Amino acid sequence: MSQVQEAARPGLSDDELRERVLEAADRLYYGRGIQAVGMDELRTEADVPLKRLYKLFGGKDAIVAEVLRRRSALWETGVRAAVAAAATPREGLLAVYDHLARWFGETDFHGCIFINSFGELGGCSPDVAEIVRAHKAAFQDYVAALVADAGGPRALAAQLAILAEGAQTTAAIAGTPEAAAQARAAAATLIDAAGLPG
Amino acid sequence: MSQVQEAARPGLSDDELRERVLEAADRLYYGRGIQAVGMDELRTEADVPLKRLYKLFGGKDAIVAEVLRRRSALWETGVRAAVAAAATPREGLLAVYDHLARWFGETDFHGCIFINSFGELGGCSPDVAEIVRAHKAAFQDYVAALVADAGGPRALAAQLAILAEGAQTTAAIAGTPEAAAQARAAAATLIDAAGLPG
DNA sequence: CATCGCGGAGAACGACCGTTCTCCATTGTC
């Protein structure tokens, strides 16, 4: 058995390695913060040669941006699926908070990676700040579209989005998931007060 | 004029120097993040000898903790004053969001330093995480007391706190202050729906 | 078989971190 273990395989594709790196980076950055995780630890966790890592991504900044973009797409997919499963427009809006509740209940929940990254790097990295801003703006636009489809007033959308944001920070800091249910109840009250059809 | 400019004074008191250091640390940490600001930059900004800095505080962790504790006290003072100026319990609750609106409108607003610090260090520093948790818990307790005094239901307090949190993150990331007014409108709706006397 | 080039492992590099230490001017005391 030579010292070369992995190279015995016909050679892992670039796409496969990118996937491994991004999965590891997501897990490490989300759990401990971006600055706290060095390239060497990422290299070890993903089991990818450092040289290949730099050839595939160019540098840490690009990996961070890619991780955030993937999380954004994952979030969008998840919330859209939750909303699509609802029977009525009103329940579709409330399904957003049920989706949050499931997320908050996961054992490795550590808050919203966009809020966390913005707190960590927003003051120093315009790139990260812009990705976070775009992600949150897209969510607000999505909620606005849901509210419009449901025939609700324009002002309701911003209020519902603020409730979702507040639930995320509250649950993350408290370390408990009940903020989702509290935000859901508040959302239901706001929706009803807006005279939205049930 | 010798090279010793400051020492010509009879000697700055420890309290005075502590104040200068904490003021500079607050400004730098809040604007750019904690890990992005080194002790040398803090030394320069506060114009305090590095040796004295370590004698006064012991280390960076202690400075960070002290900055957060001061911000917590400052926030508590500010929000209590805003509430106290209100004529009725209902307006007292809404005054919280007016206070947020004034804060969001400040030119150097960069979000909530507790949310930011938690995002940056919450996964690595139990000390920071605990200070942030305690600060947010104290705010929730304060809102709960206001709601109780106003005769509102227990569930309303958590909803109002979540709105305040969401407004802070939304305003910080978007870079605009309108989330405060949106949260205030939502709060008014929730308060009215709870049947709280006007 | 000789040679070449690719890719992997990890050392090396410069920069910066938090912290400590060295050196020196100044000051208060006998």
Place this chain on the structure above:
DNA sequence: GACAATGGAGAACGGTCGTTCTCCGCGATG
């Protein structure tokens, strides 16, 4: 006036960061 003590300025230290480079074993090619 000699001298210990204080405190300032900044170099030094060990460690870690992101990134690059060196070296070597390997497979492909003539």
